[in-house]
Amino acid sequence: xxxxxxxxxxxxxxxxxxxxxxxxxxxxxxxxxxxxxxxxxxxxxxxxxxxxxxxxxxxxxxxxxxxxxxxxxxxxxxxxxxxxxxxxxxxxxxxxxxxxxxxxxxxxxxxxxxxxxxxxxxxxxxxxxxxxxxxxxxxxxxxxxxxxxxxxxxxxxxxxxxxxxxxxxxxxxxxxxxxxxxxxxxxxxxxxxxxxxxxxxxxxxxxxxxxxxxxxxxxxxxxxxxxxxxxxxxxxxxxxxxxxxxxxxxxxxxxxxxxxxxxxxxxxxxxxxxxxxxxxxxxxxxxxxxxxxxxxxxxxxxxxxxxxxxxxxxxxxxxxxxxxxxxxxxxxxxxxxxxxxxxxxxxxxxxxxxxxxxxxxxxxxxxxxxxxxxxxxxxxxxxxxxxxxxxxxxxxxxxxxxxxxxxxxxxxxxxxxxxxxxxxxxxxxxxxxxxxxxxxxxxxxxxxxxxxxxxxxxxxxxxxxxxxxxxxxxxxxxxxxxxxxxxxxxxxxxxxxxxxxxxxxxxxxxxxxxxxxxxxxxxxxxxxxxxxxxxxxxxxxxxxxxxxxxxxxxxxxxxxxxxxxxxxxxxxxxxxx
Numbered sequence: 001x002x003x004x005x006x007x008x009x010x011x012x013x014x015x016x017x018x019x020x021x022x023x024x025x026x027x028x029x030x031x032x033x034x035x036x037x038x039x040x041x042x043x044x045x046x047x048x049x050x051x052x053x054x055x056x057x058x059x060x061x062x063x064x065x066x067x068x069x070x071x072x073x074x075x076x077x078x079x080x081x082x083x084x085x086x087x088x089x090x091x092x093x094x095x096x097x098x099x100x101x102x103x104x105x106x107x108x109x110x111x112x113x114x115x116x117x118x119x120x121x122x123x124x125x126x127x128x129x130x131x132x133x134x135x136x137x138x139x140x141x142x143x144x145x146x147x148x149x150x151x152x153x154x155x156x157x158x159x160x161x162x163x164x165x166x167x168x169x170x171x172x173x174x175x176x177x178x179x180x181x182x183x184x185x186x187x188x189x190x191x192x193x194x195x196x197x198x199x200x201x202x203x204x205x206x207x208x209x210x211x212x213x214x215x216x217x218x219x220x221x222x223x224x225x226x227x228x229x230x231x232x233x234x235x236x237x238x239x240x241x242x243x244x245x246x247x248x249x250x251x252x253x254x255x256x257x258x259x260x261x262x263x264x265x266x267x268x269x270x271x272x273x274x275x276x277x278x279x280x281x282x283x284x285x286x287x288x289x290x291x292x293x294x295x296x297x298x299x300x301x302x303x304x305x306x307x308x309x310x311x312x313x314x315x316x317x318x319x320x321x322x323x324x325x326x327x328x329x330x331x332x333x334x335x336x337x338x339x340x341x342x343x344x345x346x347x348x349x350x351x352x353x354x355x356x357x358x359x360x361x362x363x364x365x366x367x368x369x370x371x372x373x374x375x376x377x378x379x380x381x382x383x384x385x386x387x388x389x390x391x392x393x394x395x396x397x398x399x400x401x402x403x404x405x406x407x408x409x410x411x412x413x414x415x416x417x418x419x420x421x422x423x424x425x426x427x428x429x430x431x432x433x434x435x436x437x438x439x440x441x442x443x444x445x446x447x448x449x450x451x452x453x454x455x456x457x458x459x460x461x462x463x464x465x466x467x468x469x470x471x472x473x474x475x476x477x478x479x480x481x482x483x484x485x486x487x488x489x490x491x492x493x494x495x496x497x498x499x500x501x502x503x504x505x506x507x508x509x510x511x512x513x514x515x516x517x518x519x520x521x522x523x524x525x526x527x528x529x530x531x532x533x534x535x536x537x538x539x540x541x542x543x544x545x546x547x548x549x550x551x552x553x554x555x556x557x558x559x560x561x562x563x564x565x566x567x568x569x570x571x572x573x574x575x576x577x
Contacts (some may be wrong), residue, residue, distance in 0.1 A: 010202070011200060012200070013199070013200050014199055014200075015196075015197065016091070016193055016197045017114075017194040017195060019199055019201065020091070020095070020194075022117055024077050024079045025117070025128055026079050026088055026131040026132065027079070027131075028081050028131075028133050028134045029081070029134075030134055030135070030235065030243050030247035032085055032134060034134070034137060034163035034166075035085065035086065035163040035166055036163065037086045037089070037090055038166065038169075039169050039173045041086075041090075042170040042174060043173060043177070045090060046177055049063060049189060049193065052197075053189065061196055062196050062198065063192075063196060063197045065199050067083070067200040068081065068199055068201055068202065069082040069083040069202045070082060070084075070201065070204065071203075071206065072204070074205075079203075082204070089133065089141075090170060091193075092130070092145065092146070093145060093174055094174055095111070095115050096150065096151050096171070097151045097174045097175045097178055098190050099111040099115065100148070100150070100151045100152050101183070101186060102186075108148065111190070112148060114194075115131075116128070116129050117129070117130060129146055134247075137163050137164065140164050141167060144167070144171075145171060151171055151175055154175070155168060226263065226282040229283040230282075230283055230286055230287075230293075231250055233283075233287065234246065234250070234293065237294065246297060246298065246301055249301050249305075249306070250301065250305070253305060253309045256313065257312065257313070264342070265308060265309060265312055266282060267282060268308070268345050269286075269304060269305075270285065270286050271388075271391075271392075271395075272350050272399075273289045274289035275392045275396065276388075277385060277388050277389075307357065308349055310356055311348075311350075311352035311356060314352050315333060315348055318334065321333055325363045326364055328364065329363065329367050329368075332371040333348070333367060333371075335375075335444075335448055335451060336374055338443075338448070339375075341384075341387065344371075344373075344391060347391055347394040347395050347398065348367070350395055350398050351366050366417070369417035369418070370394070372417075372565045372566075373390065373417055373419065375427075375445075375448065375565070376426075378444070379431060379435075379441060379445065380427060380430050381438070381441075390414050390416075393415075393416045397416045397417070419567065419570070421573055424570035425573075425574050427567075428558060428571060431498060432554070432558065434496035434497060435497065435498055435501070436467065436496035436497075442467055442501070443467055446467060446498075446501060446503050446535065449498070449535060449561065450534060450535050452561065452563070452564035453560060464506055465503060465504070465505055466504050467501055467502075467503060468501070468502050468508060468513070468524075469496075469500055469501060469513070470502060470545055471484070471485060471494070471500050471550075472514050473496075473513075475491065475514075476514055479514070480516040480517060481516070484547075485546075485547070490547055494547070494550050497554065498558075499551075499554040500553075502533065502535055503532075503535055503536055504524075504525065504532075504533070512524040517544070521539070525539070525540055559571065
C-alpha cells in the first residue's frame with residue numbers, strides 16, 4: 001500500500017527555460033525503453049515549432065510540448081524520468097546542434113548551459129549534464145551529442161543500431177534543417193523554444209508511485225506495451241541494487257528477438273505456465289501464472305526468460321535446426337510457420353528448452369507429430385478454444401503438472417500429439433473438399449504437399465507464389481474445357497479441389513487462365529522450359545485433363561499426404577468408410 005506522502009502529486013506548466021535549468025537534473029531509469037523516436041517524429045516537432053512561431057499562427061505565439069512525469073523530491077534537482085524521455089532527449093539534440101552551429105565561443109558557452117549545468121561553488125552547484133540517458137546509452141550520447149562540437153562531426157549510421165542509430169539519425173536531420181534556416185532564424189527558434197514553449201511537469205515523490213503511473217501513461221507516439229509494464233513491475237520487485245543488472249539482461253533479450261517477437265514470447269511463456277485460455281490482460285495476469293516472476297526476479301531471468309528466448313532463437317535459426325536435428329526437422333518447423341496462427345509455438349518452445357537443458361527428448365519425432373497435429377487443426381478449421389485445449393494437453397505430456405488431477409478439472413482429455421481414426425477421417429474429408437474456397441488454407445496446404453512431393457528439397461523463396469486452377473473456374477463455350485467437362489455438376493464438384501490446383505511463382509494472368517490445356521502447360525505453367533514447383537511439373541506431364549485424370553490425381557495426392565503424416569492405415573479405413 002502507498003501512504004499519503006507517496007501519493008502526493010505536484011503538477012505545473014513551465015517554460016522550457018525553467019525545465020532545462022538548475023532546478024532539474026534528469027536521469028532515465030534503467031527500466032525505461034531505449035530512445036526510439038524516428039526521424040519523422042523529430043521532423044514533426046521542428047515543423048510544429050516553426051508553425052507555432054509564425055505571426056498568424058493559431059497557437060497565439062505559444063506551443064505546448066506535452067507532459068513529463070518525474071520522481072522528484074521538493075527542493076532536490078535529482079529527477080528520474082518516468083514519462084517524457086523521448087521529448088527531453090530530442091530537445092537535448094536540438095539544443096546541442098544549435099550550440100554547435102553558434103558562432104563565437106562566448107555565445108556557445110552561454111547556450112551550452114541548456115545541456116550542461118555550470119559549476120557554482122558559492123551556491124554548492126556541481127557541474128553536471130542536464131540529461132543523463134540510461135547507463136547503456138549515456139556514454140555514447142555524451143561523446144556524440146552533449147560534448148561541445150560533437151554534432152559537427154556526427155558518426156556514420158552504418159555500424160549503429162537501435163537507440164544509437166535513432167540519436168544520430170535525428171541529430172543529422174535536425175542539423176540539416178537548422179543549417180538551412182540560417183543563423184538569424186535559428187536564434188529566433190531558440191528564443192521561442194525557451195520562452196514561449198511549455199511542458200506540464202508532474203512530480204511524484206517515490207519510485208513506487210511513479211511506476212504505478214508508468215503503467216497507464218504513453219510517451220508521445222509510442223504506446224507502452226505489456227512488456228514495458230512487466231519490466232517496470234519486475235525491476236520494482238527486484239529493488240534498486242539489482243535494477244540496472246536485470247534491466248540490461250532484459251534488454252539484451254529484447255534486442256536479440258526484436259520488440260514484436262519479444263512481446264509474443266511472454267504470451268508463449270504464460271501459456272506454458274497457465275495451461276488454459278488467457279482470461280486477463282498479459283500485464284495483469286503474467287505474474288499470477290508465472291509465480292517466479294513475482295517471487296524471484298533474478299530467477300525469472302535465469303530460468304525462464306533467457307532459456308525460452310534461447311529456445312525461440314533456435315526455432316528461428318534454420319541452419320542450427322538442420323545442424324542439430326536434421327533437415328527434415330527444420331523443414332517441418334518452416335512448414336508450421338506458414339499457418340495462420342502460432343498456437344503450436346508454446347509446445348515447441350517447451351520441447352527445445354528441455355532439450356537445451358539436458359532433458360533426453362526426441363526433438364525430430366516431437367516436431368513431426370506437432371506439425372501433423374497443427375495441420376489437422378488448421379485444415380479442419382478448429383476454433384481457438386479447441387486448438388489451445390489440444391496444445392495444453394501436449395504441454396502436459398511434456399511437463400506433467402504436479403497435481404495430475406489438474407489436467408482433467410476443466411476439460412476432457414485428448415490424445416495429445418496422436419491422431420485417432422475419427423480425427424484422421426475429419427482430416428481426409430477436409431483435404432478431399434473444395435480447399436481453394438478456404439483462402440487461408442489453400443496455399444499453405446499446397447506448399448506442404450509440395451514439400452512432401454520433393455522429399456524436403458523444395459524452394460519457397462519466391463517473391464510471389466500464387467495458386468492456379470488447371471481446369472479454369474469459368475469455361476468458354478465451345479472450348480476444349482467445355483468438351484471435357486460437359487456436365488456442369490462434375491465441373492463444380494472438382495474445380496476447387498486439390499487435384500485441380502497447382503502453384504506458380506508468378507502473379508495470376510487472367511487472360512492465360514482460360515487457355516486450352518496444351519497452351520496452358522507450355523505458356524502459363526512454365527518459365528522458359530521449366531516450372532518452379534514439382535506439383536505443377538507433374539500436371540504438365542499429363543496429355544489430357546479430364547475427370548479420369550482428376551480421379552487418379554486425387555488418389556495420388558491423398559496418398560502422398562497420408563505417407564507424409566504416417567496415416568496410411570487411416571487413409572485405407574477412410575476409403576472403406
